[in-house]
Amino acid sequence: MITLYYWTTPNGHKMTIFLEEAGLSYRLAPINIAKGEQFDPAFLAVSPNNKIPAMVDHEPLGGGDPLPLAESGAMLEYLAEKTGRFLPTDPRGKYRVLQWLYWQMAHLGPMLGQNHHFRKSAAEKIPYAIDRYEKESERLYGILDDQLAGRDYICDDYSIADMACYPWILPDNQGIDIGEFPNIARWQATMASRPGVRKAYAIADQVKADPVTEEDTRKVLYGQGRRR
Ligand SMILES: N[C@@H](CCC(=O)N[C@@H](CS)C(=O)NCC(=O)O)C(=O)O
Structure with a gap:
């Protein structure tokens, strides 16, 4: 099982597209970045750069403890390697x-x-x-x-x-x-x-039911300085 920390942005869609296309079982943990939920210490433990997407794989490649991972490029590469899909092996x-x-x-x-x-x-x-x-x-x-x-x-x-x-x-x-x-x-x-892509965007529509204003977004997202 995978926990996907997610919001409805392009970087978030990349991951729901992969998970839907591969048919992996996952739990969605919405992180509303316009409300500042990316600064929650529990989320920062998974994603130190305070960005979605991030994930925890509870049955990681190579075994052992649950694997936390951020950065969508690394996450896509990891999931491709784990499933053997969407990345050639040659x-x-x-x-x-x-x-x-x-x-x-x-x-x-x-x-x-x-x-x-x-x-x-x-x-x-x-x-x-x-x-x-x-x-x-x-x-x-x-x-x-x-x-x-x-x-x-x-x-x-x-x-x-x-x-x-x-x-x-x-x-x-x-x-x-x-x-x-x-x-x-x-x-x-x-x-x-593609059905997997359509499903990923349908999920985004459900999560987006929690609206945010441009004003919220400006306050939380822009002008972040050093985190202390
Ligand atoms: N290089 C990162 C970029 C992630 C990113 O920029 N995420 C944005 C949303 S698309 C975010 O979480 N912003 C929250 C913030 O800046 O506080 C990735 O590809 O995963």
């Missing part, structure tokens, strides 16, 4: 998927996150910052679109790279004209039609 195929997984973790997620922050969340609209992250988002969409040309999935077979990238592709929020990226649009439709 070295060439495996590292190709990991290359795109780390690309998502290092580029797509952080840059589109900044795009969202400066376009939507920041109280002060700063043209330089909006322009910078919009251009970088367009650049990254272009890289992904090229990779998807002639392929159903990012690395041919469905993998954790697709699960990591898909939740971040939100063109309407990111100032992106998806018409310019036809391979992404096609892949997005394929992803959206």
